[in-house]
Amino acid sequence: MTEEKINYIYEKPHAASLADVYVEASRELLIPFESTPIESFPKFTKLTGGLRPKEYSILCGATGVGKTTLVGNLSKSLINQRVPHFVASVETGSTDYVKRIMSALIGEDWNTGDPVPVEKLQNFHSQHGHSFQSEYLWLSLYEDRFSAKKLMNDIAWMVENKGCKVAIIDNLNFFMDVTRAADQLIEMDRVTHELVVFCKNINVHVIMIMHPKKTDHGRVESEFDVKGSSTAVQEASNVFLFNRPHEELIKEGHATKFDRELKIAKMRRKGRAMGARMILKCANGVTYTEGDIFCN
Numbered sequence: 019m020t021e022e023k024i025n026y027i028y029e030k031p032h033a034a035s036l037a038d039v040y041v042e043a044s045r046e047l048l049i050p051f052e053s054t055p056i057e058s059f060p061k062f063t064k065l066t067g068g069l070r071p072k073e074y075s076i077l078c079g080a081t082g083v084g085k086t087t088l089v090g091n092l093s094k095s096l097i098n099q100r101v102p103h104f105v106a107s108v109e110t111g112s113t114d115y116v117k118r119i120m121s122a123l124i125g126e127d128w129n130t131g132d133p134v135p136v137e138k139l140q141n142f143h144s145q146h147g148h149s150f151q152s153e154y155l156w157l158s159l160y161e162d163r164f165s166a167k168k169l170m171n172d173i174a175w176m177v178e179n180k181g182c183k184v185a186i187i188d189n190l191n192f193f194m195d196v197t198r199a200a201d202q203l204i205e206m207d208r209v210t211h212e213l214v215v216f217c218k219n220i221n222v223h224v225i226m227i228m229h230p231k232k233t234d235h236g237r238v239e240s241e242f243d244v245k246g247s248s249t250a251v252q253e254a255s256n257v258f259l260f261n262r263p264h265e266e267l268i269k270e271g272h273a274t275k276f277d278r279e280l281k282i283a284k285m286r287r288k289g290r291a292m293g294a295r296m297i298l299k300c301a302n303g304v305t306y307t308e309g310d311i312f313c314n
Contacts, residue, residue: 054183054223058095061308065291066256066282069184069223073286074214076251078228078244079260080236084278085227086110088260088298089186090118091306092225096184097154103184104176106158106169108192109227115157116150121304129304156180166193166209170216177222189227190250207249214253237261241283257284263297272310273297 053068069075079085086107096103097119107115117129123146128134156176169187176182187193194205217224229245230238238244238259241251251257259281263273273279278298285291297309 051221054096054101055099056092056095057099058091059306059308061311062280062296065288065294065296065311066285067288069225070255070287071183071221071223072218073223073255074217074253075223075225075256075258076228076244076254077225077258077260078230078238080230080238083260083262084300085260086115086188087118087122087304088278088280088306089188089225089227090115091122092184092186093155094119094122097149097152100152100154101184102154102156102176102180102182103186104156104158104173104180104182105186105188106160106172107186107188108158108160108162108164109188111161112157112159118304119155120146120150122306125302125305127302127304153180156182160192163192163194163196165195166212169193170213173216173222173224174220177220182222184223184225186225187227189229191229203247206246210246210250210253217255237264251284254284255286256282259283267297273299274301276300276303277309278306 051071053070055063055068057063077085077089086109089105093103093105093115105112105115110118114129120142121128124138124142158172173182173185176185190206190209194202194209197205213224213226228250230243231245238261241257241259242248243259244251244257261279261281262275263277263279267273267279268275277300279295280298281295282291282293291313293314295312297311298306299309300306
């Protein structure tokens with residue numbers, strides 16, 4: 019019996035030598051990727067190092083806690099800083115999002131459905147109109163589901179053509195294909211993985227809003243309360259949890275029931291910040307300012 023000879027054809031692996039990667043690592047140590055500070059939140063910026071490019075962050079909080087108001091405050095700061103960024107606020111829509119930014123600037127909720135007096139709008143335009151006629155914020159006009167592939171294309175185009183440094187997406191559910199309930203976790207893992215890999219290869223920081231699992235107490239206490247499987251948490255660079263303040267903080271005078279509590283549940287490059295909690299003061303319901311920080 020004659021043995022058949024098998025000829026293997028090997029392709030060159032997708033790999034590089036230690037010497038080549040050492041050069042690249044040294045370059046990044048000398049000249050790190052420039053992070054984006056949030057000037058309205060200097061304590062948060064110092065704690066986290068700002069919003070670094072090539073990272074994917076999760077912002078998780080219960081429905082109605084104020085996640086969209088928070089990212090609207092981030093946009094307010096980025097506009098004032100003249101930092102180009104992109105927002106896909108699919109859940110609420112582009113005009114709703116802009117109203118939230120306007121409200122945060124003026125310190126009054128203009129997004130109630132009630133008409134705003136002409137005089138107030140005129141005064142707002144005279145003070146802030148120039149910022150709203152700039153190109154520091156681009157908003158997606160989609161108001162229903164669209165594919166993660168299309169989202170990544172839009173972000174990449176905004177980075178390449180408009181210099182966007184940050185992308186804020188509200189929320190993950192709108193970029194998942196409609197599937198059976200039994201397949202939702204698989205679909206969530208697929209979309210999350212594609213977005214994380216995308217972020218590693220493009221100079222942008224993506225903030226993705228996600229919903230929590232149902233909890234007995236209504237709070238999102240740990241990264242494992244994020245809805246879905248553990249893949250999103252494992253692959254994300256950072257995980258931020260957003261809650262109404264704990265009753266103890268209210269009793270001790272650190273917060274009121276109108277304030278919010280932001281917890282750093284995961285931070286890949288600033289591990290010492292993990293577990294830190296920051297009070298965000300919100301006396302008028304629309305503008306967040308920094309309060310006390312509690313570190314473990």
